[in-house]
Structure formats: structure tokens, C-alpha cells
Amino acid sequence: MVIEVxxxxxxxxxxxxxxxxxxxxxxxxxxxxxxxxxxxxxxxxRNRWSWSGKPEFWExxxxxxxxxxxxxxxxxxxxxxxxxxxxxxxxxxSLLINIEKxxxxxxxxxxxxxxxxxxxxxxxxxxxxxxxxxxx
Numbered sequence: 056m057v058i059e060v061x062x063x064x065x066x067x068x069x070x071x072x073x074x075x076x077x078x079x080x081x082x083x084x085x086x087x088x089x090x091x092x093x094x095x096x097x098x099x100x101r102n103r104w105s106w107s108g109k110p111e112f113w114e115x116x117x118x119x120x121x122x123x124x125x126x127x128x129x130x131x132x133x134x135x136x137x138x139x140x141x142x143x144x145x146x147x148x149s150l151l152i153n154i155e156k157x158x159x160x161x162x163x164x165x166x167x168x169x170x171x172x173x174x175x176x177x178x179x180x181x182x183x184x185x186x187x188x189x190x191x
Contacts, residue, residue, distance in 0.1 A: 056137060057174045058147060060129040062181040065100070071128040072101040076139060078129030078148060079103065080182075081112070081159065083121070087182040090116075090124055091159035094148045096141045100128055112159045119158075127180060146170045150190050155183050 060078060065071045079100045081091040091112050095103050104126060106113050116124070131147065133139060149167040152160045173190040177183055 056134055056172055057176060058134070059132040059176045059178060060147065060181070061132065062127050062129045062177060062179040064180055065126045065128050069128075072104075073099050074128060075099050076144065077131065078144065078151075080127040080129065080157075082125045082127060082182050084123050084125050089155050089157045089182055090121070091157050092148060092152050092155065093160075094144045096144060100126070111161065115159045127182075129177070129181075143170075146173065146190070147175055150175055150188050151177075151183070154185070154188055 062080070063071070065079075071077075075095045075098055077095055077100065079093050079095060080089055082089055091109070093103055093109065103109060116122075131139060131144070133143075137143075146168070150170075150173065153167050170190050175188040175190075177186055177188070
């Protein structure tokens, strides 16, 4: 199964802040370094961006002295006949975290449940180290 995720930067008044059932990422503003990868399901990207939505991430920023970051949203495109579920979105998220190892993420950095045959292609403004991620 090949899944495409189209990444773009969220601007201040972008409707993407209200999206759920999507991926998001935080990135250093002037570098290609990914700080955090997450999913919004049952809540909006804006709610996940709040202190209460991800206190561990905000504590990480505070500890490291990082004062600014970009927010990216990832729109997911699935093969015909495939349905987006929270489990599938979690598997995509964990595959990206496992390979990229963003410093703000703790879970899925070393171990994860695999979905053999899944391939994730990141396009658009994706700042990751690769564009294609294969789940073995």
C-alpha cells in the first residue's frame, strides 16, 4: 500500500489549523530539522499545538531554548478503496518518527508495531531526510 503525505507550512490564518485526521510536524524555522511529528484525531491541529495538547514538547522547547518553530500539516492521500483510520494514521506517524527520530518525540523512536508493505511518500515541503519510507 502506497500512501502519499503532502506537507505544507501553516500560516497564521490558514484553515489547516482547524483540521483533524491529519499529520502535523514542528520544524526549526531556518533549518530542515524536524522537532516533532504528531497526529490530530478528534481534535484540531491548533488544539494539539497548545501547551495542554503537548506539554512534553513545550517543556522540550523550554529546556533547549528554542523560541520559534514552523508548523507543517500533512494531508494524507490513500489508495483507492482504502479508508483512513486512527490506527493507520498512527502507523504512518510512528513510521516517520521511527526513521526521523525527532528530538521532541519520545514514543516510536526505537520500537513500533509494523505494517508490512506500507510505503509512505512525503511530498511538498517535507523537511525529512528522505522522501520515501518503507515499512518492512
